[in-house]
Amino acid sequence: MSSDPLLQPYKLKHLTLRNRIIVTSHEPAYPEDGMPKERYLAYTVERAKGGVAMTMTAGSAAVSKDSPPVFNNLLAYKDEIVPWIRQMTDAVHEEGAAIMIQLTHLGRRTRWDKGDWLPVLAPSHHREASHRAFPKKIEDWDIERIIKDFADAAERMKAGGMDGVELEAYGHLIDQFVSPLTNELDGPYGGSLDNRMRFCMDVFKAIRSRVGDDFILGVRYTADERLPGGTGVSEGIEISKRLKESGLIDYLNVIRGHIDTDAGLTDVIPIQGMANAPHLDFAGEIRAATNFPTFHAAKIPDVATARHAIASGKVDMIGMTRAHMTDPHIVRKIIEKREDEIRPCVGANYCLDRIYQGGAAYCIHNAATGRELTMPHIVAKADSRKKIVVVGAGPAGLEAARVAGERGHEVVVFEAASDPGGQIRLTALSPRRKEMMSIIDWRMAQCEKHGVAIRFNAWAEAETIEAENPDVVIVATGGVAHTDVLSKGNEFVVSSWDIISGDAKAGTNVLIFDDAGDHAALQAAEFLAGAGAKVEIMTPDRSFSPEVMAMNLVPYMRSLQKLDVTFTVTYRLESVEKNGNQLIANVGSDYGGISKQRIVDQVVVNHGTIPLDDIYFELKPRSTNHGEISQDELIAGQPQSVVRNAQGQFQLFRIGDAVSARNTHAAIYDALRLAKDI
Numbered sequence: 001m002s003s004d005p006l007l008q009p010y011k012l013k014h015l016t017l018r019n020r021i022i023v024t025s026h027e028p029a030y031p032e033d034g035m036p037k038e039r040y041l042a043y044t045v046e047r048a049k050g051g052v053a054m055t056m057t058a059g060s061a062a063v064s065k066d067s068p069p070v071f072n073n074l075l076a077y078k079d080e081i082v083p084w085i086r087q088m089t090d091a092v093h094e095e096g097a098a099i100m101i102q103l104t105h106l107g108r109r110t111r112w113d114k115g116d117w118l119p120v121l122a123p124s125h126h127r128e129a130s131h132r133a134f135p136k137k138i139e140d141w142d143i144e145r146i147i148k149d150f151a152d153a154a155e156r157m158k159a160g161g162m163d164g165v166e167l168e169a170y171g172h173l174i175d176q177f178v179s180p181l182t183n184e185l186d187g188p189y190g191g192s193l194d195n196r197m198r199f200c201m202d203v204f205k206a207i208r209s210r211v212g213d214d215f216i217l218g219v220r221y222t223a224d225e226r227l228p229g230g231t232g233v234s235e236g237i238e239i240s241k242r243l244k245e246s247g248l249i250d251y252l253n254v255i256r257g258h259i260d261t262d263a264g265l266t267d268v269i270p271i272q273g274m275a276n277a278p279h280l281d282f283a284g285e286i287r288a289a290t291n292f293p294t295f296h297a298a299k300i301p302d303v304a305t306a307r308h309a310i311a312s313g314k315v316d317m318i319g320m321t322r323a324h325m326t327d328p329h330i331v332r333k334i335i336e337k338r339e340d341e342i343r344p345c346v347g348a349n350y351c352l353d354r355i356y357q358g359g360a361a362y363c364i365h366n367a368a369t370g371r372e373l374t375m376p377h378i379v380a381k382a383d384s385r386k387k388i389v390v391v392g393a394g395p396a397g398l399e400a401a402r403v404a405g406e407r408g409h410e411v412v413v414f415e416a417a418s419d420p421g422g423q424i425r426l427t428a429l430s431p432r433r434k435e436m437m438s439i440i441d442w443r444m445a446q447c448e449k450h451g452v453a454i455r456f457n458a459w460a461e462a463e464t465i466e467a468e469n470p471d472v473v474i475v476a477t478g479g480v481a482h483t484d485v486l487s488k489g490n491e492f493v494v495s496s497w498d499i500i501s502g503d504a505k506a507g508t509n510v511l512i513f514d515d516a517g518d519h520a521a522l523q524a525a526e527f528l529a530g531a532g533a534k535v536e537i538m539t540p541d542r543s544f545s546p547e548v549m550a551m552n553l554v555p556y557m558r559s560l561q562k563l564d565v566t567f568t569v570t571y572r573l574e575s576v577e578k579n580g581n582q583l584i585a586n587v588g589s590d591y592g593g594i595s596k597q598r599i600v601d602q603v604v605v606n607h608g609t610i611p612l613d614d615i616y617f618e619l620k621p622r623s624t625n626h627g628e629i630s631q632d633e634l635i636a637g638q639p640q641s642v643v644r645n646a647q648g649q650f651q652l653f654r655i656g657d658a659v660s661a662r663n664t665h666a667a668i669y670d671a672l673r674l675a676k677d678i
């Protein structure tokens, strides 16, 4: 038996967990009609197959109708969920993992214009900044109803074969009762700590009396809200002790912080550039104070930190949740001594931000996550070996090369630069975003493992490519910054990439015209203002940085507000003129009737990229398919069969930003879904 602390079994009441790594509750927003159907099943089972000890499915499954999901959660208040849950629990158990589910009532953390349009409720009228609903103050009959709803839902989960349920008690209704900041009730549910914890205890009692003792019951709760007037450390420790002493629950899952604002949520679930394991020591303090089974997750992205968490006795089970979204097979790789092959979570929070903005979680650099029904986590070998030339070693090119290499093809990559990475290399120049380079580093290591030849400083000409005698050519040359968007004066502006790369010297009074709304404008602003410039970001949109989603925006705002960067929305830069050493920026508006000027010494335009596609168009007439990709075959997961020129020498495909400016995930998905069928 292994001596690795992470691989030791753990006895949780009657359950034996096969190792110490769990996936904590999270809702990837994959339910269909509020039910965990085939997609949900495939996602969950993949992680069980990968060896995790326990997967806690369904963050925040709703127990009541007046807790409508804001991002597509499971509806645990419906009886029809039981067979879907049964299908999932059977499949997970078959793979040797345990499975639990998190139940909740969101209280004020939702909206009245969702679900059945019922009023939102909470133990006070204070609204939550993030979800904005003004709640009704909860009444006695609401409390009775919701306690029963929790018990009913728990009974459904037991009937569906779950090993247990966890209650969500940070930021949601249970915590809204516990926190003095959100509870303005008089007794018996408001006032003293006893009273504020009464709702939580009543829910546990109701559940326990329904499900009996041989069912795990746990709580994920904040033991320190880190807000003036909120639950502090000493009260948090007292709450922890009372939870244990209630005898009603089997473990504590410790959270530190509050989630009522984007900034608070980001401190609870830190993103790239923030410290790893920021709350682990605190979780250890709770374990020491209670001597009770303690679980915890918050940016433990790597096995070494997880191992430390267990070996040091800080916690009993360690969560690696986003890490499992990036690589579902972490435990298997630890067992097989292939830790170095684990695809690393880079903390980009594309997954989390996207459940709100895009409606489903996707991992920035694992396009198979959430697409298990159509995309493989482990690529199958091809029937016959082909020669494949890839042009470009950015994320799209390297993903295509990795997948083709894993399929057993002979792969050559041409890269004009001296290093791999393309736009990611530029992105990673911001110190806070340097984790992004792991997207490239992991692919480089995988390419090496699969014998992919990468030629740097190699500008691929059509003849060089043809000399390789390829069966397939994949053009992944990316794009170049596109600044040619003004009616006059394009020659006077620089791009955000010029600023980030250092190719353009920072001005002192700078207007950034951000028409793309992505990270690059904010990164450029950070570089400029950091160098001492006065910076204004102007956008024609009605909100700034629309492509930089909520949690990703937090570190930028923390930095840019301190640097006094200003934001102007709904104005469009139309032209630029030179006036001595200064530039005159002429500004209008899509709403019409406005014309203003700004006098600055530098104008930066952020307008995405334009494809670098010369080589593609040069190769096009020489290819069998004239570069055409059959969308039907691509979507159906079939090999590409278009023939437009039988005399052609090779199949030609174009992916990523070489087609049109999109994002890292889109580039990687383009590559995976094409190359897996070559």
Ligand SMILES: Cc1cc2nc3c(=O)[nH]c(=O)nc-3n(C[C@H](O)[C@H](O)[C@H](O)COP(=O)(O)O)c2cc1C
Binding pocket: 024, 025, 026, 027, 028, 058, 059, 060, 102, 168, 220, 268, 269, 297, 298, 299, 300, 301, 319, 320, 321, 322, 323, 351, 352, 355, 361
């Ligand atoms: C897409 C997504 C949805 C989540 N939803 C929930 C949720 O509903 N309830 C919950 O307690 N935590 C939720 N989480 C938080 C995770 O359980 C976990 O605490 C967080 O990701 C930090 O752990 P990690 O760094 O190991 O990922 C969610 C996380 C992600 C990525």
Ligand code: SF4
Binding pocket: 322, 323, 325, 326, 344, 345, 346, 347, 348, 349, 350, 351, 352, 362, 363, 364, 365, 366
């Ligand atoms: S999107 Fe980023 S944070 Fe989320 S799982 Fe993938 S790498 Fe990790």
